[in-house]
Amino acid sequence: MANTRYLTTAVEDEVRNRLSETHQVAFHKRTLRLQTGGDHEFDAVSDNGRIVASVKTASGRTSGGAHPAGTVVNCIAELYFLTLVRARRRLLVLTSPGFHAIFMRAVKGKIAAGIEIVHIPLPAELQARLSAVQQVANDEVQPVLDPAELRVLNGG
Numbered sequence: 001m002a003n004t005r006y007l008t009t010a011v012e013d014e015v016r017n018r019l020s021e022t023h024q025v026a027f028h029k030r031t032l033r034l035q036t037g038g039d040h041e042f043d044a045v046s047d048n049g050r051i052v053a054s055v056k057t058a059s060g061r062t063s064g065g066a067h068p069a070g071t072v073v074n075c076i077a078e079l080y081f082l083t084l085v086r087a088r089r090r091l092l093v094l095t096s097p098g099f100h101a102i103f104m105r106a107v108k109g110k111i112a113a114g115i116e117i118v119h120i121p122l123p124a125e126l127q128a129r130l131s132a133v134q135q136v137a138n139d140e141v142q143p144v145l146d147p148a149e150l151r152v153l154n155g156g
Contacts, residue, residue, distance in 0.1 A: 008057060010126060015055045015093050016044045018120050023051060034084040042085070044093070053091040054078040057130060058099040071099065072106050083112045092117045095127075 016027040023046060030045040032052065044053040056078065058071040075092060082090040092115065094100040100119040111117065122130065 011057045011095060011122060011130060012043045012055050014122060014126055015053070015095065015120055019044055019046075019051070019053065019093075025051075027051070027053075032085050034081065035086065036084055038084075040081045040085070042081075044091075045087075050088040051091065052082065052085050052087040052089070053093050054082060055093045055095070056099075057095050072103060075103055076107070079107075079111065079115055082115050090115050093120050094118070095120060095122050095130075097121065 012029065016029075019027045025046045025048055027044040027046050029041065029043055031039050031041045032045065034040055042052050043055040045051070056071075056075050058075070075094075078092055082092060094103060094117065097119060100117070104117065107117075121127070
């Protein structure tokens with residue numbers, strides 16, 4: 001099985017480091033109290049609590065070229081949690097330029113005030129490792145169909 005957890009951790013560490021450099025304050029993964037009374041774990045929270053971020057490592061379209069609807073919905077869920085936390089800045093950080101473009105089109109005019117969607121590119125080596133693991137994970141869930149089954153699915 002693909003070890004997606006390790007790379008997710010590496011990506012989140014990279015994004016926290018980049019945010020720390022940009023904002024001159026340390027960032028850590030932290031569970032915060034939501035305005036509704038529940039709790040949610042955020043991927044990057046500044047030590048002073050002024051900036052809260054969720055990080056998503058989605059690539060662009062699926063390997064079959066389809067719109068990544070599930071990933072879009074997952075990001076929308078993170079936007080919801082960001083609306084429920086008190087912070088001066090609330091960020092959804094996307095690491096893929098392809099997915100960033102797809103997501104921005106999908107949510108145009110639908111983002112709550114005070115939420116920012118930002119793209120933070122990964123270093124080439126980390127992006128290459130991430131892409132390789134994502135491909136392995138995708139191959140693991142991709143159905144294997146014989147030609148007859150494909151004809152049935154395609155209406156032929």
